[in-house]
Amino acid sequence: MPSSPTFAVDVTKDHLVFSAAHFITIGDDLCERLHGHNWRVAAHVEGDLDENCYVFDFIALRDTLQLLVNQLDHRMLLPTKHPTIRVERTDAEVVVTYEDRRWVFPKDECVLLPIQQTTAELLAQWLGEQLLKGLETGNLSSLTLKVEENFGQWASCTFSLSSDT
Numbered sequence: 001m002p003s004s005p006t007f008a009v010d011v012t013k014d015h016l017v018f019s020a021a022h023f024i025t026i027g028d029d030l031c032e033r034l035h036g037h038n039w040r041v042a043a044h045v046e047g048d049l050d051e052n053c054y055v056f057d058f059i060a061l062r063d064t065l066q067l068l069v070n071q072l073d074h075r076m077l078l079p080t081k082h083p084t085i086r087v088e089r090t091d092a093e094v095v096v097t098y099e100d101r102r103w104v105f106p107k108d109e110c111v112l113l114p115i116q117q118t119t120a121e122l123l124a125q126w127l128g129e130q131l132l133k134g135l136e137t138g139n140l141s142s143l144t145l146k147v148e149e150n151f152g153q154w155a156s157c158t159f160s161l162s163s164d165t
Contacts (some may be wrong), residue, residue, distance in 0.1 A: 007055045011062050012042035012146075018073040020111075022078045022118035025085065031098050039120075041069060041127060047140035047161075056140065064134045068127055077118045087112060120147045120155035121160040128157050137161055 021036040024049045038080035043065055047055045078087050078096060086097045094110045115122040137143070145154040 006046060007049055008044060008046040009058060009061065010042065010044045011058055011065065012040065013062060016041050016062070016065055016069055016070045018075075020072050020075050020077050022077040024086075024117045024119055025098070031085070031101065035105065036126045037149050039072075039123070041065060041124075042146040042148075043131065044144040044146070045140050046142045050139050056135075061135070061163045065127075065131060067134070068130050072111055074109075076105050077123070078105075078112050079115050079118050079122075080112050081114055081116045083116070086120055120149040120153070121157065124155050124157040128159055132159065132161075 003040060017038055017040045019036060019038050021034055023032040023034050025031045040082060043061055045056050045061065049055060076094075078094065080087050084098060088095045089112070092107055094105045094107050094112070096105070113123075113126055114127055124145045124147040127147065128143055131145060132143060140161050142158055142160050144156050144158040146154050148154045
């Protein structure tokens with residue numbers, strides 16, 4: 001006897017991209033140069049069918065994700081929870097230091113993220129958390145948010161959801 005079917009919806013579009021700069025640290029002594037990517041995002045949701053026989057409305061998922069992507073586009077992504085990267089905001093600027101290196105950015109061109117590193121993995125987690133805040137998730141069992149840093153290089157974060165989320 002076959003098991004119960006599982007239903008899912010995937011959304012990614014050519015416009016669900018953001019161009020943004022970042023840098024990360026590797027190990028105790030390596031800090032990448034400032035560089036940028038044309039990041040792309042995708043969302044995958046699983047769950048029960050609702051009264052309209054939808055797992056989730058494609059358009060609502062796409063539009064909510066687009067609002068998040070727009071916040072990151074053409075910005076400098078900075079982690080605020082890194083143990084050795086210091087991020088300080090003034091009225092007009094963001095000053096970032098790591099060991100003997102120092103960068104100064106216009107405040108309105110930065111996004112300060114409450115994450116340890118601006119890796120694709122942690123960006124996927126942050127975007128997924130933000131997406132969940134903007135969705136009605138009553139019939140969903142999981143959300144996977146994927147971030148493509150470079151063509152063919154994806155990171156993802158999956159959230160298990162209870163049916164009463």
